[in-house]
Amino acid sequence: MALAPLSQQEIDDRLAELPGWAVREDKLTRSYRLGSHFAAAALVVHIAQVQDELDHHSDLTLGYNSVDLSVNTHSVGGAVTEKDFGLASRVEQLAKTHGVRD
Numbered sequence: 001m002a003l004a005p006l007s008q009q010e011i012d013d014r015l016a017e018l019p020g021w022a023v024r025e026d027k028l029t030r031s032y033r034l035g036s037h038f039a040a041a042a043l044v045v046h047i048a049q050v051q052d053e054l055d056h057h058s059d060l061t062l063g064y065n066s067v068d069l070s071v072n073t074h075s076v077g078g079a080v081t082e083k084d085f086g087l088a089s090r091v092e093q094l095a096k097t098h099g100v101r102d
Contacts, residue, residue, distance in 0.1 A: 005079030014085045021088055027059075027070040028084045030091070033101045034065050043067050043098040050090045056083050058091075 006014070015021055021030045034040045044062050047069065051057045058071035069091060073081040 003073060003076055003081050003083060005073075005076050006081055006085075011080055018085070018088055018092060021092075023080055024070070026078055026080065027072045028080050028088055029068070029070040030088065031069075032067045032095050032098075034067070035099050035101065037064050039099055040065050040067050043094065043100075046094050046098070047091055050094065051087065054083075054087055054090070056087050058087065 011023055015023070018030075021028060023029070032040075032043065034043060040062055044060055044067055047058070047060060047067070056071070056073075058069045061068040071084045071087055072078045073083050
């Protein structure tokens with residue numbers, strides 16, 4: 001099955017399953033706040049591992065105690081796809097093990 005952009009309804013349904021995530025400027029986005037810079041850096045490294053495993057990479061920004069992530073699928077014109085939500089779900093699992101503050 002070919003990868004296709006998700007409809008707005010599909011995006012809304014998937015966002016309901018991932019609190020804290022949003023679509024901004026045609027990208028699936030999330031910001032995390034952690035207890036220290038080291039914890040934030042560790043989360044970035046673990047996200048990078050998952051991205052390599054999935055062969056799907058986001059833009060990551062490391063702050064003092066924060067990580068910002070945004071992703072879309074370039075091969076379908078920069079739209080949000082199921083592949084982006086798959087990455088988001090994996091990142092959300094990682095974040096829970098890294099002491100993310102909501």
